[in-house]
Amino acid sequence: MVNKTQPKPNAKRIPRADVRFGAAVVARDIAEQKRAADLVIANKELVFQNKEKEKRAAELVIANKELAFQNNEKEKRAAELVIANKELAFQAKLEQSLSYAQGILGTMREPLLVLDKELRIKTANEAFYMMFAITEKDTEGALIYELKNRRWDTPRLREALEKILPQKSSFHDLEITFDFPGLGSKIMLFNGRRLIQSEVGEELILLAMQDITEQTLLQKRNDSFMSMASHELKTPVTTIKTLVQILQKQYEKSDDKTLVGYLMRMGQQIDQLTKLVTDLLDVSKIKADKFELEEKTFDFDPLALELVTSCQFLSLDHTIVLRGKTNEKVCGDRNAIGRVFTNIIVNAIKYAPSADEIIVTLSHTKRDVCVSIQDFGIGIAQGHIDKIFQRFFQVDNESGQNFSGLGIGLYITQAIVTQHKGRIWVESREGQGSTFIFTFPIAV
Numbered sequence: 001m002v003n004k005t006q007p008k009p010n011a012k013r014i015p016r017a018d019v020r021f022g023a024a025v026v027a028r029d030i031a032e033q034k035r036a037a038d039l040v041i042a043n044k045e046l047v048f049q050n051k052e053k054e055k056r057a058a059e060l061v062i063a064n065k066e067l068a069f070q071n072n073e074k075e076k077r078a079a080e081l082v083i084a085n086k087e088l089a090f091q092a093k094l095e096q097s098l099s100y101a102q103g104i105l106g107t108m109r110e111p112l113l114v115l116d117k118e119l120r121i122k123t124a125n126e127a128f129y130m131m132f133a134i135t136e137k138d139t140e141g142a143l144i145y146e147l148k149n150r151r152w153d154t155p156r157l158r159e160a161l162e163k164i165l166p167q168k169s170s171f172h173d174l175e176i177t178f179d180f181p182g183l184g185s186k187i188m189l190f191n192g193r194r195l196i197q198s199e200v201g202e203e204l205i206l207l208a209m210q211d212i213t214e215q216t217l218l219q220k221r222n223d224s225f226m227s228m229a230s231h232e233l234k235t236p237v238t239t240i241k242t243l244v245q246i247l248q249k250q251y252e253k254s255d256d257k258t259l260v261g262y263l264m265r266m267g268q269q270i271d272q273l274t275k276l277v278t279d280l281l282d283v284s285k286i287k288a289d290k291f292e293l294e295e296k297t298f299d300f301d302p303l304a305l306e307l308v309t310s311c312q313f314l315s316l317d318h319t320i321v322l323r324g325k326t327n328e329k330v331c332g333d334r335n336a337i338g339r340v341f342t343n344i345i346v347n348a349i350k351y352a353p354s355a356d357e358i359i360v361t362l363s364h365t366k367r368d369v370c371v372s373i374q375d376f377g378i379g380i381a382q383g384h385i386d387k388i389f390q391r392f393f394q395v396d397n398e399s400g401q402n403f404s405g406l407g408i409g410l411y412i413t414q415a416i417v418t419q420h421k422g423r424i425w426v427e428s429r430e431g432q433g434s435t436f437i438f439t440f441p442i443a444v
């Protein structure tokens, strides 16, 4: 057995200091190795922690993306909600407008149709079904021309719907007479209008109608009564006028001044009556397109002077001033053109009771002679200006002033002017007076 502690006999003894140094070196090596090992571990730990951090960062990125995505989704849903809300509001509005429109259609007394652009009936109102004794089933979806065994298929309605509407987008007061089986003859007045439903871009046609059968018949009866009455009146009035003229001639030199005075006043009244009867007869002739005029060429200015002079006798309160001249000739009915002057000057006197001047001005262009007659009277409200040339139209005077007349003077005046291919219009301001202007073509 070898004793480990006993050195071998020929072994070299290592000095104690060296041993100590060696031990120290070994210890240092061990310590360094340990530190290195620790460092490796620490490094590994660091790498591990770094990886963990990166993992967490990557997770964070993913979580962020998720959040962004969710946010996006929320925004999308919010936008969808806004759109849905708008749609709902629009729907509500649409329903409101629809019930509003249906309410109006339902309560209207005039029949009304809504057509699509193919002229098929989309809707009709209750008044339509009632008037034409037709059902909703036979009406909706049908072509307008197919209604009532094609009685609606008339050239005039076709022209209005197929030609006028596409060009003008509306037409007014189109009068058509239909012969409906079971309903008899009906005179209808049509108003049509093209509509675009902007939300859906659909083109619709609104066709409103009015049954004017009764009104037209009444009007015809009135016209024929007026024509007959004025014819009947004409003969006795002419006879009385002739008799008064004979009497006036006979008693012209009589000493009985009262009698002479009476006869003169009778003559004036008969003249007024004759004018009234002539005017009424002329209205009937104009209506029946039988108003005939002479055609002669004459100097215009002497006629103007003649009429201004004779009208001056009608009023002591007004001075009628004549200005300008034309030096032109006109071809037409001298008497009728004279009536245009008289009618307008008589009105200027009548509707300007407090004024003292009426100005008649003559002028001309290359083509026309032109006359303006200005008064400083009550004037005409803008809303009435277009109507005063209509038959029997008279402005209602709110001032309470009463003006005599029948409302036919300007109707006849306009007919005379237009029949001569002239023009007539009025410029007026309520309370400040009126200026009537008319033209006639110069004779060639």
Ligand code: ADP
Pocket: 347, 348, 351, 375, 377, 378, 379, 380, 388, 389, 393, 394, 395, 396, 404, 405, 406, 407, 408, 409, 410, 411, 434
């Ligand atoms: P009337 O017999 O009523 O005068 P007219 O046809 O001559 O008929 O005129 C129609 C209407 O036009 C009159 O009732 C009046 O209201 C209006 N009018 C015509 N001339 C004038 C005028 N110079 N000034 C104001 N209003 C006028």
